[in-house]
Amino acid sequence: MGIEIRHATPNDAPAACRLLRRSIEEGCVPDHGGRPDVLQAWLGNKTTQNVLGWLSSPSNFAVVAERDGDVVGFALLNQAGKVPLCYVRPDLLRQGVGRALLRALETQARAWNISKVHMQSPESASGFFEREGYVNAGKDKACFGLECDFLWKHLDAETVPARKRFCNCSQ
Structure with missing residues (x-):
């Protein structure tokens, strides 16, 4: 694979x-369908300045x-256990890059004593996260006007629980 996973620095912004x-533009076409309004909203905060801010935040x-x-x-990953971003260059999908990125985030979550991580995922990526042990808890309105899937994973679990609830309640 020849891929190195490393901590991102501000120079990477x-x-x-x-x-x-x-x-997003090339790999998420099944989700945005080329609709300019959705694509513009999804890309709107993907600026170098914003990425620099995300990289500079001590809570990320x-x-x-x-x-x-x-x-x-x-x-x-943020300290609330949310994975707001996990993207791979479209021509390198299904080659282990996303899995390696997730493993690094999950390792950090454990270091922060976070036992559950969660995310909103466009439908086209949800299958990947489910194969990585994330539970699809159903649809959520987010992702810049898209209906997304809410996914979560209990990091201490040996196997994925069969239930779809994010909380630990029994109902």
Whole structure:
């Protein structure tokens, strides 16, 4: 694979921003369908300045996947246990890059004593996260006007629980 996963630095902001935009524009076509309003909203906060802010925040942990000096994946975890970003260059999907990014985030979540992580995922990516042990708890309105799936994972569990609830309640 030749991919290195490393902690993202502020110097990665321009490349990470380009990666996010390309991944959304090209890799998420099944979700945005080329609709300018949805695409514009989804890309609206994907600016170098915003990425720099995300990378500079002490409450965030970000990693990049790098191959031959190029950023080919980017993922972010916050201290609330949310994974707001996990993107891979479209031509490198299904090659282990996303899995490696998620493993790095989950390792950091455990270091922060976070036992559950969660995210909103466009439908086209939900299957990947489910294969990685995330439970699809159903539809959620988010993702810039898209109906997304709410996914979560209990990090201490050996196997994925059969229930779909995010909380620990029994009902």
